[in-house]
Amino acid sequence: MKIGVLGTGIVGTTIGARLAQLGHKVMMGSRSATNEKAAAWAQAAGENACHGTFADAAKFGEILFNCTSGVGSLPALELAGRENLEGRILVDISNPLDFSQGFPPSLTVCNTDSLGERIQATYPELKVVKTLNTMNCGVMVDPTLIPGDHTVFLSGNDAEAKARVMDLLAEFGWQRKNLIDLGDISTARGPEMLLPVWVRLYGAFGNANFNFNVVRAEQTPA
Amino acid sequence: MKIGVLGTGIVGTTIGARLAQLGHKVMMGSRSATNEKAAAWAQAAGENACHGTFADAAKFGEILFNCTSGVGSLPALELAGRENLEGRILVDISNPLDFSQGFPPSLTVCNTDSLGERIQATYPELKVVKTLNTMNCGVMVDPTLIPGDHTVFLSGNDAEAKARVMDLLAEFGWQRKNLIDLGDISTARGPEMLLPVWVRLYGAFGNANFNFNVVRAEQTPA
Numbered sequence: 001m002k003i004g005v006l007g008t009g010i011v012g013t014t015i016g017a018r019l020a021q022l023g024h025k026v027m028m029g030s031r032s033a034t035n036e037k038a039a040a041w042a043q044a045a046g047e048n049a050c051h052g053t054f055a056d057a058a059k060f061g062e063i064l065f066n067c068t069s070g071v072g073s074l075p076a077l078e079l080a081g082r083e084n085l086e087g088r089i090l091v092d093i094s095n096p097l098d099f100s101q102g103f104p105p106s107l108t109v110c111n112t113d114s115l116g117e118r119i120q121a122t123y124p125e126l127k128v129v130k131t132l133n134t135m136n137c138g139v140m141v142d143p144t145l146i147p148g149d150h151t152v153f154l155s156g157n158d159a160e161a162k163a164r165v166m167d168l169l170a171e172f173g174w175q176r177k178n179l180i181d182l183g184d185i186s187t188a189r190g191p192e193m194l195l196p197v198w199v200r201l202y203g204a205f206g207n208a209n210f211n212f213n214v215v216r217a218e219q220t221p222a
Numbered sequence: 223m224k225i226g227v228l229g230t231g232i233v234g235t236t237i238g239a240r241l242a243q244l245g246h247k248v249m250m251g252s253r254s255a256t257n258e259k260a261a262a263w264a265q266a267a268g269e270n271a272c273h274g275t276f277a278d279a280a281k282f283g284e285i286l287f288n289c290t291s292g293v294g295s296l297p298a299l300e301l302a303g304r305e306n307l308e309g310r311i312l313v314d315i316s317n318p319l320d321f322s323q324g325f326p327p328s329l330t331v332c333n334t335d336s337l338g339e340r341i342q343a344t345y346p347e348l349k350v351v352k353t354l355n356t357m358n359c360g361v362m363v364d365p366t367l368i369p370g371d372h373t374v375f376l377s378g379n380d381a382e383a384k385a386r387v388m389d390l391l392a393e394f395g396w397q398r399k400n401l402i403d404l405g406d407i408s409t410a411r412g413p414e415m416l417l418p419v420w421v422r423l424y425g426a427f428g429n430a431n432f433n434f435n436v437v438r439a440e441q442t443p444a
Contacts, residue, residue, distance in 0.1 A: 111418070112328050150437045153419070182422045190419025196333070197375070197412025200404045201436060209439035214423060215372045217431035 004029055004061025004088075006054055006076050008037040011093060011137045012067035016041060018141035019065075020048035022171050029057025031079065058084035063091060063164065064126075070096035070108060070115055077123055089161045090126045091168075092116050092188075093133050093140070095195050104199045107192065116155060116188030127161035129154060130188035131169070134198065136208035141172050143211075150211040154181050155188040180214060226251055226283025226310075228276055228298050230259040233315060233359045234289035238263060240363035241287075242270035244393050251279025253301065280306035285313060285386065286348075292318035292330060292337055299345060311383045312348045313390075314338050314410075315355050315362070317417050326421045329414065338377060338410030349383035351376060352410035353391070356420065358430035363394050365433075372433040376403050377410040402436060 002025045005016040012028060020026045028038045028051040038051035051057075058064060058080035068076045073094045077085065096115040097105040109115055116130035131154045132140045139145050143152075152174055156162045166179050182190060194212065202208055227238040227250045234250060242248045250260045250273040260273035273279075280286060280302035290298045295316045299307065318337040319327040331337055338352035353376045354362045361367050365374075374396055378384045388401050404412060416434065424430055 106333050110333050110415070146437050146439050148437060150435075180423070180426065182419070182426055187419075187422045190422045193332070193415040193418050196415045197404070197409075200409045200412045201402070204402065204404055205438065211437055213372075213435040213437050215368050215370060215433055215435050216427065217368050 001025070001063065002061050003027075004057035004064040005067055006030075006057060006064060006080065007067035007069075007072070008035055008041065009067065009069070011140075012065070013037075013041045014137040014141055015065050015067055015093070016049065017045045018172060020045040024048060025060075026050070027052055027057045027060040029054040029076075029080065054080040055084050058088065061088065063089045063168070066090055066092045066094050066119070068094060070094050070098075073115060073119060074122060077119065082123065082125060085123055086125045088126055089158075089164060090119065090123075090128045091132070091165055092119055092128050092130045095133050095192060097195060104196065104203070107195065110189065110193050112189075114186070114188040114192045116192065117185050120157065120185045127156065127158040128185055129156035129158075129161050129165045130185065130191060131155070131165060134191050134194045135211045139209075139211055143173050143175075143178070145209065146211045148213070149175070149178055150213040151178055151180055153191045154179060155183065155185050155191065157184050178213075223247070223285065224283050225249075226279035226286040227289055228252075228279060228286060228302065229289035229291075229294070230257055230263065231289065231291070233362075234287070235259075235263045236359040236363055237287050237289055237315070238271065239267045240394060242267045246270060248272070249274055249279045249282040251276040251298075251302065276302040277306055280310065283310065285311045285390070288312055288314045288316050288341070290316060292316050292320075295337060295341060296344060299341065304345065304347060307345055308347045310348055311380075311386060312341065312345075312350045313354070313387055314341055314350050314352045317355050317414060319417060326418065326425070329417065332411065332415050334411075336408075336411040336414045338414065339407050342379065342407045349378065349380040350407055351378035351380075351383050351387045352407065352413060353377070353387060356413050356416045357433045361431075361433055365395050365397075365400070367431065368433045370435070371397070371400055372435040373400055373402055375413045376401060377405065377407050377413065379406050400435075
């Protein structure tokens with residue numbers, strides 16, 4: 001599959017490298033066609049990897065991964081160009097974190113709205129699927145880093161888009177039973193609002209090697 | 223131990239009954255000394271149970287459980303009376319849910335503040351320990367309803383108060399390894415902000431028989 005990865009940070013390079021390793025054709029997009037980080041990533045990721053502008057990557061990919069920062073997401077999509085986003089699935093991994101007041105970050109949007117919803121509302125051309133934003137990027141692409149069962153949430157309005165993203169998650173190694181479809185894109189508020197406890201757990205543990213698991217009773221308790 | 227339970231709803235009656243069953247002396251507090259729900263609860267809960275006003279319960283208990291609703295918490299403490307709260311540990315189970323716009327509820331406070339912090343700031347006489355607010359009340363008092371490991375978070379400024387609350391949680395059946403001390407009361411934002419995903423999981427599953435488990439890697443991934 002042809003996939004565009006928006007963003008050159010640790011999330012973008014990790015996701016992009018894994019997709020290329022799995023045999024997908026991956027173009028990393030950034031503000032500049034000559035971005036040095038993107039060029040270095042493409043060099044390291046091998047023959048399945050290339051890079052270009054946000055617009056190049058949006059044109060290239062059937063599926064796009066939004067690996068930009070929370071504040072960078074809408075600007076990146078604007079640079080990608082509305083005409084290049086038509087019909088694309090956008091896997092939105094971003095979190096609307098505000099580090100301007102230091103640690104812990106707050107959220108720039110939450111409670112009655114979410115970044116996932118804002119992206120979907122701004123770009124109705126996209127099929128936004130919010131997922132993977134509740135864990136470290138190493139865990140996103142290799143769930144076996146954390147022992148046993150643990151959860152990845154999905155939110156989005158388009159059932160077929162969610163099904164295709166679930167297939168990609170299965171390629172990453174996720175077991176189907178650990179994928180939880182929360183519902184439409186408005187449910188993205190929930191996973192985005194997990195970040196405040198995530199950052200405190202990171203503080204308490206001193207590392208990001210954890211994930212949330214939703215454990216269900218097998219039978220209805222009396 | 224003498225314990226005051228503030229609130230006569232399903233959380234208060236469940237917590238109160240379990241504490242009485244464990245041999246603690248429990249007074250349920252409400253707005254009225256003749257509250258019929260409190261009287262019925264005390265009748266059913268046996269010789270360890272009694273009821274009175276919020277002020278009566280605050281005077282009675284070394285430890286108080288805040289089992290009122292989010293909007294009812296500060297009013298209940300005001301009725302309890304500042305002079306009766308001095309030195310008390312307040313186990314704060316409340317969630318600042320706003321159902322005024324229907325389902326799903328939003329939060330009346332979040333992101334840069336929390337109800338736990340507001341209670342602590344309003345009543346410095348109290349040692350507030352935020353905990354148990356991230357699960358159904360049946361699970362709070364009997365963690366075996368959910369199979370395997372799952373998590374209860376604690377937030378509070380007073381280490382000794384948190385240790386005493388951990389002892390009570392162990393009496394409820396919680397394994398020590400599943401108690402996570404997030405830090406001071408400002409960390410209560412995280413668990414309170416779990417409610418939006420909790421209510422969506424409740425919607426997706428159709429029942430409340432689940433809990434969050436934080437799963438950690440046993441060794442640092444390479």
